[in-house]
Amino acid sequence: xxxxxxxxxxxxxxxxxxxxxxxxxxxxxxxxxxxxxxxxxxxxxxxxxxxxxxxxxxxxxxxxxxxxxxxxxxxxxxxxxxxxxxxxxxxxxxxxxxxxxxxxxxxxxxxxxxxxxxxxxxxxxxxxxxxxxxxxxxxxxxxxxxxxxxxxxxxxxxxxxxxxxxxxxxxxxxxxxxxxxxxxxxxxxxxxxxxxxxxxxxxxxxxxxxxxxxxxxxxxxxxxxxxxxxxxxxxxxxxxxxxxxxxxxxxxxxxxxxxxxxxxxxxxxxxxxxxxxxxxxxxxxxxxxxxxxxxxxxxxxxx
Amino acid sequence: xxxxxxxxxxxxxxxxxxxxxxxxxxxxxxxxxxxxxxxxxxxxxxxxxxxxxxxxxxxxxxxxxxxxxxxxxxxxxxxxxxxxxxxxxxxxxxxxxxxxxxxxxxxxxxxxxxxxxxxxxxxxxxxxxxxxxxxxxxxxxxxxxxxxxxxxxxxxxxxxxxxxxxxxxxxxxxxxxxxxxxxxxxxxxxxxxxxxxxxxxxxxxxxxxxxxxxxxxxxxxxxxxxxxxxxxxxxxxxxxxxxxxxxxxxxxxxxxxxxxxxxxxxxxxxxxxxxxxxxxxxxxxxxxxxxxxxxxxxxxxxxxxxxxxxxxxxxxxxxxxxxxxxxxxxxxxxxxxxxxxxxxxxxxxxxxxxxxxxxxxxxxxxxxxxxxxxxxxxxxxxxxxxxxxxxxxxxxxxxxxxxxxxxxxxxxxxxxxxxxxxxxxxxxxxxxxxxxxxxxxxxxxxxxxxxxxxxxxxxxxxxxxxxxxxxxxxxxxxxxxxxxxxxxxxxxxxxxxxxxxxxxxxxxxxxxxxxxxxxxxxxxxxxxxxxxxxxxxxxxxxxxxxxxxxxxxxxxxxxxxxxxxxxxxxxxxxxxxxxxxxxxxxxxxxx
Numbered sequence: 001x002x003x004x005x006x007x008x009x010x011x012x013x014x015x016x017x018x019x020x021x022x023x024x025x026x027x028x029x030x031x032x033x034x035x036x037x038x039x040x041x042x043x044x045x046x047x048x049x050x051x052x053x054x055x056x057x058x059x060x061x062x063x064x065x066x067x068x069x070x071x072x073x074x075x076x077x078x079x080x081x082x083x084x085x086x087x088x089x090x091x092x093x094x095x096x097x098x099x100x101x102x103x104x105x106x107x108x109x110x111x112x113x114x115x116x117x118x119x120x121x122x123x124x125x126x127x128x129x130x131x132x133x134x135x136x137x138x139x140x141x142x143x144x145x146x147x148x149x150x151x152x153x154x155x156x157x158x159x160x161x162x163x164x165x166x167x168x169x170x171x172x173x174x175x176x177x178x179x180x181x182x183x184x185x186x187x188x189x190x191x192x193x194x195x196x197x198x199x200x201x202x203x204x205x206x207x208x209x210x211x212x213x214x215x216x217x218x219x220x221x222x223x224x225x226x227x228x229x230x231x232x233x234x235x236x237x238x239x240x241x242x243x244x245x246x247x248x249x250x251x252x253x254x255x256x257x258x259x260x261x262x263x264x265x266x267x268x269x270x271x272x273x274x275x276x277x278x279x280x281x282x283x284x285x286x287x288x289x290x291x292x293x294x295x296x297x298x299x300x301x302x303x
Numbered sequence: 304x305x306x307x308x309x310x311x312x313x314x315x316x317x318x319x320x321x322x323x324x325x326x327x328x329x330x331x332x333x334x335x336x337x338x339x340x341x342x343x344x345x346x347x348x349x350x351x352x353x354x355x356x357x358x359x360x361x362x363x364x365x366x367x368x369x370x371x372x373x374x375x376x377x378x379x380x381x382x383x384x385x386x387x388x389x390x391x392x393x394x395x396x397x398x399x400x401x402x403x404x405x406x407x408x409x410x411x412x413x414x415x416x417x418x419x420x421x422x423x424x425x426x427x428x429x430x431x432x433x434x435x436x437x438x439x440x441x442x443x444x445x446x447x448x449x450x451x452x453x454x455x456x457x458x459x460x461x462x463x464x465x466x467x468x469x470x471x472x473x474x475x476x477x478x479x480x481x482x483x484x485x486x487x488x489x490x491x492x493x494x495x496x497x498x499x500x501x502x503x504x505x506x507x508x509x510x511x512x513x514x515x516x517x518x519x520x521x522x523x524x525x526x527x528x529x530x531x532x533x534x535x536x537x538x539x540x541x542x543x544x545x546x547x548x549x550x551x552x553x554x555x556x557x558x559x560x561x562x563x564x565x566x567x568x569x570x571x572x573x574x575x576x577x578x579x580x581x582x583x584x585x586x587x588x589x590x591x592x593x594x595x596x597x598x599x600x601x602x603x604x605x606x607x608x609x610x611x612x613x614x615x616x617x618x619x620x621x622x623x624x625x626x627x628x629x630x631x632x633x634x635x636x637x638x639x640x641x642x643x644x645x646x647x648x649x650x651x652x653x654x655x656x657x658x659x660x661x662x663x664x665x666x667x668x669x670x671x672x673x674x675x676x677x678x679x680x681x682x683x684x685x686x687x688x689x690x691x692x693x694x695x696x697x698x699x700x701x702x703x704x705x706x707x708x709x710x711x712x713x714x715x716x717x718x719x720x721x722x723x724x725x726x727x728x729x730x731x732x733x734x735x736x737x738x739x740x741x742x743x744x745x746x747x748x749x750x751x752x753x754x755x756x757x758x759x760x761x762x763x764x765x766x767x768x769x770x771x772x773x774x775x776x777x778x779x780x781x782x783x784x785x786x787x788x789x790x791x792x793x794x795x796x797x798x799x800x801x802x803x804x805x806x807x808x809x810x811x812x813x814x815x816x817x818x819x820x821x822x823x824x825x826x827x828x829x830x831x832x833x834x835x836x837x838x839x840x841x842x843x844x845x846x847x848x849x850x851x852x853x854x855x856x857x858x859x860x861x862x863x864x865x866x867x868x869x870x871x872x873x874x875x876x877x878x879x880x881x882x883x884x885x886x887x888x889x890x891x892x893x894x
Contacts, residue, residue, distance in 0.1 A: 054796040057806075062632060062700070064798070068791065072784035079779055093779055096763075096772035100662055104653050107688070111652065114692050115643075118700030119632065122807045126696065126822045133689045134830060140685040145678040151768070152669055158769035212808050217794060221787070275832035282835060286678065293674045297535065 002088070007079055010092050011228070014078045014235075017252065018227025019043040021234075025263055032267050043227070050220030057215055059120040066116020067214070067221045073108030074225035078232045080105060083251060085163045085244035098157040099147060102236060103140075106191065109229060110136060113210055113222075120213035128209035131199045131274045138278030139187035139197070142285035146183035149292055150240055153177055159239050166243035174241045179292035181241050183285050188237060189262050190277065192230055196269035197277045234258055305371035312376040315383065316363035320356035322387055323349065329393065338452060341393035346750030348390040350596060350743060351514045354603045355390070357728075358507045359383055361607055361721035365499045365614060368717045375415055375497075382408040382503075389511060394452040395442040402438060402511075406431045409508060416497045423491035430488040434478035438515075441471035445522070456524050465523055469530055469540065472519050479512030480581060481574045483551040484844035493570035498617050501566060502610030505573040506603045513577065513599055516584050517592070521751065527587045537671035541585035545676050548581030552683040557839050559690045560827040564624050565613050565698070568690055569606070572649065575683060576602045582680060583664045586671050589753035590766060593744050594663030600743065601656045601732070605648040608725040609694070612641040615714025615722075616698060620707040625697035625823035627705040630804075634711050639699045641722040646691035648729050651684055654777045656732035656739065659764050663756075666768045689827055697823035702804060704821045734773045736764040 023040035030037020058064050079092035080102055110132055117125040150173055154162045166172050174181050190197035200209045214222060234255040238244065242258070245251035272280065322344070329343035344352065363379065366372075385404025392398040410428050413419055445468060446452055448460050457465065481489035493501045520526040527538035534542045552575040559571035576598070583595035615638055616631065617623050632639045644655065651657035661684065668677040703709045713719065732739050737758030745755040759765055762774030805814045814820055831837045 052795060056796060056798050057801055058798050059801050060632070065788075068784055068788045071787040072780055075783040075787070076776070076780045079783075080776075093772075093775050096775040098769040098771055100665055101653055101658070101771045101776070104651070104658060104661075107685075108652065111650075111688065111692070115695070115700070118692075118696040120807070121630070121700070121702050121804055121820060122809065123701075123820050123822045124808075124810070126701070126826070129692065130689065130822075130826055130829065133692060134833075136688065137682070137685045138833075141678050141682045144681045145674060148665075148669055148674050148677055152672065152674065156768050157666060157669075157766075161769070217791065217796060221791065275829070278833045279835070282833075289678065290675060297672050297674060 006089055007092055010078055010083060010090055011075060013083070013090065013248070014228040014231040015224065017231045017255070018224075019047060021230065021256070021259055022227055025259075028263055029267055043223075047220060047223050047227070050223060051217055053216035053220070056217045057213075058218075059213060062119035063116050063213070064218070066112050066114075066119065067218045067225075069112030069115070070109045071221050071225040073105060073112060074229045074232070076108070077102065077105040078228055081232050081236050082159055082163065082239060082244070083235055084246060084248070085160070085239075086246055090248075094159060097159075099151060099159050099162070099240075100157050102159070103144060103147065106229070106233065107136065107140075109225065117210050117213065122213050125210060125212045128199060128212065132210055134274050135190060135197065135199060135277055138281040139190040142281055142289050143184050143187035143191065145286065145289040145293070146180045146187070147240070149180040149183070149289070149296065150177060152297065153180075159236070163239050163244035169243070172241060172243045177241075177296075179288065179295070183289040183292060184237070185262075186265075186285050187281060188233065189265060190281070192233060192262065193226075194262060195266040196272050198271055199274065200271075231255070308371060308373065308376065309367050312380070313360065313363055313367065315376075315380045316360045317356075318383060319352055319359050319387055322391070323352045323356050326391075334396070338396070339394075340397050341453070342388075342391040342397060343393045344391060345393075346746040347517060348514070350747045351510055352387070352390050353743065354510055354600065355383070355386055355507055358503065358603060358607050361611070361724065362499055362503045362507075364721055365611060365717045366497075368715060372415075375412060378408045378412045378415075382412065386507070386511065390514065392454070394454060395445065396452050398454065399435075399438060399442060402435060405508065405511065406435060409504065412500055413492060413496050416495055416500075419495040423488075423495045426488040427492045430478055430485065434475045437471050437475035437478070441468055441475060444468050444471060454518065454522070457522060458524075462530070465530055468522065469519065472515065472522070473544070476512045476515035476519065477547070477581070479515065480509050480577045481512075481551075482547055482578070482581065483554055483574075484847045486551070486555070486574050487844060487848060489574055490567050490570040493573065494564065494566050498566070498614035499611060501569075502607050502614065505569065505610055506606040509573065509577050510599055510603060513580055513584075513595075516581065517595070517751075520584075520587060527585070535672040537673060538585075538587050541587045542673065542676075543585070545582040545585030545673065546679075548578040548583075548585060549676055549679045549683065550578075551575070551581065552578030553679060553686075554839055556683045556686045556690065557830070557836055560686065560693065560830060561840055562690075563626065565616075565694070566610075566623060568625075568694065569609055569613065572687070572690060573602075573606055575687065576606075576649070578683070579661075579664060579680065582676065583667060586664075586667045586673065588667055588670060589748050589756065590663055590670055591667035592751065592753065593740065593748060593756045594660055594667055596744050596747055597656070597663055597736075597739065598660035600739065601648055601660050601729075604725055604729050604732075605645050605657070608641055608722060608729070609645040609649070611718055611721050611725075612638050612645065612714075613698075615718035616711075618718070619711045619714055620705070622705055622707055625693065625826075626821070627823075628698040628703070628708045629701045629705075629821045629823060630699070630703040631708060631711060632699045635699075635713050637713055637719055637722060639695075641726055642695050642699065644726045644729055646694055648733075650688055650691045653771075654733045654773060654780060655729055656736060659733075659736035659739070659773070662764065662771070663766070666766050669768065689830070693823075693826050696826065697821075701821045701823065704823065734777045735761045736773045737761045740764065 022043040027037045027040055080094050080097040082094035083090035114129045117129050151157050154165050238254045242254050245254055326344040329341055331339050331341045333339040385401045385408060389398055389401025392401055413427055414424055478485045493504055496504055523529045527541040530540035532539050555571045555575035559568050562568040580595045580598050583591045622628050648655045648657040651661035738761040740756050740758045748755050763772045764770045
């Protein structure tokens with residue numbers, strides 16, 4: 001019973017946080033661009049509108065099951081990330097998982113998406129998927145290297161143990177291992193599909209992208225999982241670098257400050273081409289990561 | 304008559320399983336000069352025998368289909384015999400004999416394919432002979448140091464001698480697993496071999512090289528660490544081996560992405576996956592070897608599954624290029640699921656066992672403090688997603704691109720039975736990684752004198768760095784999937800199937816049957832815009848190979864220059880020299 005309630009609470013919290021954060025982002029970007037922007041609830045309204053559409057076009061069974069796989073992947077990811085530390089609540093199944101598993105679960109979504117898009121038979125959609133997978137190849141290397149620095153620092157892959165090791169603000173990995181944070185920050189933005197590393201999603205200037213064929217309720221499911229996934233990733237970074245949180249309010253505050261940082265970076269830079277993104281990740285964050293490895297692992301004064 | 308032969312053949316293909324089950328005590332067979340051949344099944348060879356026992360009948364089943372092919376059955380039986388001999392051998396003589404039987408019988412099997420050309424066949428036999436000669440040189444070197452052919456640790460040997468032995472044996476086994484730049488025979492052979500036999504080559508024969516690499520550290524008193532000392536938290540000699548493995552897998556992965564032929568893609572992917580195993584063996588810790596063995600097990604199952612499935616597709620359509628297929632999902636649903644399971648395993652995604660293997664290897668690299676290797680390995684393993692996607696998109700999704708693809712039907716049952724069995728095995732291993740550790744991996748680690756990994760429960764994979772529970776993972780994912788799908792149908796509204804395959808959002812146009820809509824072989828072409836990938840893909844090892852050829856020609860020219868045209872003079876000289884030497888020795892009071 002506790003497990004079911006806990007799981008429902010995690011899913012609900014990540015959904016609510018998801019649409020509020022995205023609503024805020026739309027307001028924030030509008031104000032930066034001197035527009036009024038939509039209300040903070042707009043993402044919720046949009047999502048409900050999609051989910052309640054009366055008609056949905058499908059291109060075959062795999063086209064339908066793809067979004068289901070993505071949503072199941074997102075829920076699984078949320079349930080394997082511990083939201084709070086030193087608490088019985090909002091833990092999900094995180095004790096049966098670890099950091100490397102979570103990093104791989106983050107990828108289930110893109111792959112399920114890839115299957116559905118391929119099944120739609122739209123070559124522009126497949127092009128978008130290939131771009132997404134290419135970007136994944138670029139971002140994953142520095143992202144994982146940064147996380148590996150943290151795993152090495154604490155000699156564990158357990159998110160719980162890493163959280164527990166950061167007692168006070170001075171022990172936050174953000175301060176004890178700043179190189180790792182700098183290494184993962186930009187790939188983290190890319191993994192959120194945020195500017196400047198985004199892949200063109202739906203009808204924009206080029207009528208192409210992974211979402212091009214989806215509409216109605218299927219698009220609603222995709223939007224829901226996207227918002228939940230964003231929160232899962234934010235909470236993961238809060239757990240790993242900002243000491244986790246002991247209650248929901250601290251969690252929201254920490255996740256929000258991190259979101260504000262990434263949103264500010266996103267708004268300041270225009271979109272890069274996919275291959276530029278990959279090249280950038282393999283030069284700057286990965287180069288920094290290599291320096292980090294040399295400084296902390298190879299030399300005796302490090303860990 | 305032919306039915307009896309076929310049944311007999313199937314029975315022969317079960318012989319590795321029989322050996323595994325009923326093998327009793329060691330068998331010794333005295334050879335001349337006090338040397339005896341010993342055959343025994345130890346845990347290490349037992350593991351590879353298990354792979355053979357699993358794979359041999361599954362490959363034999365589709366081979367049985369169609370016309371009766373006596374010679375092929377005979378050669379396959381001989382091949383199985385050679386591999387069992389190799390695995391059971393307790394000394395290098397039996398090992399070498401088994402190795403040679405394996406090489407020659409597989410070569411003759413390869414020649415039976417109508418697709419094999421002179422170049423492919425020659426490169427297969429030349430590289431494998433080079434491997435065998437390196438092995439022979441290593442064995443003779445080993446004998447000169449110990450005076451014994453038994454496979455066990457060297458008692459006394461200087462560091463230089465150990466290094467030379469490691470290089471000779473390592474070279475032999477690395478050629479067999481297709482390490483760059485000595486890989487050139489692999490894509491050719493896997494491509495040209497009879498379609499079902501490619502499964503055997505990739506899944507099982509490449510594992511014999513891995514068997515050798517696993518045995519290699521046991522030849523030295525302190526394993527790999529005794530060779531060049533240690534680096535960070537692992538052996539320095541292993542660091543070199545690990546980089547060889549990782550660079551192999553990165554380059555092979557990008558090569559795989561750029562292939563336009565299904566079997567060639569699988570061949571390059573095989574090189575890349577075996578590269579991970581090489582890396583893990585280089586790390587050498589018990590975690591890493593556990594990962595290497597797990598990866599070997601998963602790779603065997605996945606490659607059997609994929610090669611047999613694609614053999615079925617080639618059988619039904621006659622097409623082997625990504626461009627010429629498409630939209631087989633409706634016509635070959637079992638094959639679709641087989642490839643889906645296969646690529647999830649290949650990509651190392653949870654919840655299938657590929658993830659457990661990757662997890663062990665990653666943790667082992669962190670434990671060894673070899674983070675740069677970890678980053679490099681991650682590059683290859685995420686780039687693998689792209690070719691995995693190509694493997695499922697181009698044949699099964701998108702639009703059918705040839706008349707054969709539009710009319711294809713599911714492959715006959717001898718192809719489907721192995722597919723279904725392998726899918727089941729992969730899913731089971733994914734749910735119960737701990738079971739695999741307890742039953743299959745730990746005995747080998749104990750046999751090698753290392754710490755067992757252990758598993759608290761069948762579903763759990765546990766390491767000192769933390770672990771995960773496959774049962775929980777699979778049930779969470781499964782119930783989430785069912786709940787989401789259920790809720791979706793509870794929502795108001797209805798689903799409508801698109802009117803035709805051309806009912807697409809196509810930039811405001813209406814595509815027709817003439818519009819090129821299939822993205823098959825083009826996928827991944829745009830990767831060349833990334834400077835590093837372009838750099839890798841624009842280089843080939845042909846110049847290295849040509850240089851090798853030039854050097855060996857020059858060397859043989861040098862040797863040939865010693866001989867004059869008139870051999871009589873040389874023989875006379877040799878006889879005279881012999882006589883003088885005898886006389887001298889007699890005078891010195893010897894003999």
